[in-house]
Amino acid sequence: MNSRRNFLKQISAAALATGVIPPTLSWAMPAAMPAPQSSTLDVPGEDGMIVRSFRFVDLETPVEYLDTWLTPVPRFFVRNHMHEPSEINAADLGAEGWQLTVGGEVDKPFTLTLPELPKLEQHSVVNTLECAGNGRSLHRPQVPGIQWGKGAVSTARFSGPRLHDVLQRASVKSTGKHVMFRGLDEVPGKVPPFIRSIPIEKALDSDTLIATHMNGAPLTKHHGFPARALVPGWIGAASCKWLTEIKVLDSEFVGNFMSPGYRLPNQPVKPGDTVKPEDTHPVTALNVKSVIAGPLDGAAVKGGKVLVQGAAWAGEADVVKVEVSTDGGTTWNPAALGHDQARYAWRMWSYNWKAKSGDYTILSRATDSLGRIQPDAPVWNPSGYLYNAVDQVKIHVA
């Protein structure tokens, strides 16, 4: 056994992990080093997440975690617009007082309590949830909002009763065209409450849920305990957390988070253009997108076999193709798609690249069943929604 070589490997690994290279060993190290470690913060139940905000809580999944079909809950991104409800406590399941009212344009309004939810027929949907603002920090010029990198996206198996079954029990009137969700978020100051609505067709879809579970376990507080809406294939904002009211409306809900919030211009706009509200539409389904989970941007890898891998998703459509370019976009190679698939879930993809030494720009590009393809350049918009440009990392091969 060549323990000397192993020992050197260990030192190299330690130096890589710490960013410290003893000068005498520098010849044994790869040419480029990862960025120095950032500061840390203890967020109970959360694993190695990028803390975009602590109060209120907004946590991003680092891209290197986007390499599993189901994201473990401690690595599932968290987006809160407000403070989490203080009277609901997932730790002691103290949700006795929790109620879900169903009303509005219905013949038989009623109220559900927590023990009643498991008695309804249960359904599971593996869904890729992505924040509409994922990738916002990559837009130029920059736009206001949480400056998400690439990881405000994760995938889990959500379970609970179908929204359809609950609405059917309430008997929706013919005037019922939209369904509004209200959560228990605590609203600071005079901030408008986080209330949004979805069209009745999507609400009645057999995959739209009142989710109580995530990857087989009850929802944690960060993810909406005891129940949240789960609107598959749509932006995360549609899937209201800490759900307490479902109201059927005759028109789209009027409020900040429907307009001007979460709307896109009907036509492409330039920075500085004024967009009239009537020239916008609500952001609904996600678009086509792929992200490279590894190698990481700025990484130094050994020559030979290099595994380029990541995830690709397309909202309500299916990913049909992921291509990888190792020459900055001149030539494209098909990536292998992972065998795990579900209608609203991302596909894992990988490409085995035989790499020679040099500096490279690696790109990934997804195409979906609607014929949509990731654009080379992002489509800028005033709120930085639905960033989906071809992904790219720059790496060094030793």
Added chain:
Amino acid sequence: MSLKNPMWGQPPSAVRPGEARRFAMLLFWVVLISLPFIAQAQKPTAAKPTEDLPAGPMQAKATTACTECHEARIILQQRLSKAAWTKEVDKMIKWGAVVNASDHDALIDYLSTNFSPDQSPYEPPRSTTEKTVVKKSK
């Protein structure tokens, strides 16, 4: 010890026992000397749960106006033009931020000076790592 060392890359059988011992001693000292650096680097600085706004004449007033509802980190990560900051401040006043009319322009100056598009990006902290069981898909 250098790349030119003819010993490097030879099978263990080619290394004389005396040389191996000397090599081990050398490594021992190299590691011992670098340990304090490694230990220091392994301990990333602990971030404050909520951040502070930067020093300046408007620091106290901005802290009162903004962090009543959200922490400073939300501001620290923005990189906006003066026009964009003006829109944000006016929206937040509408949403309950308490800003005296006489402080309005100074607050916008403070924000657009400290958080302009040409500043380097804010480095967010990472939450500490836990042992998470990961089921790898094939």
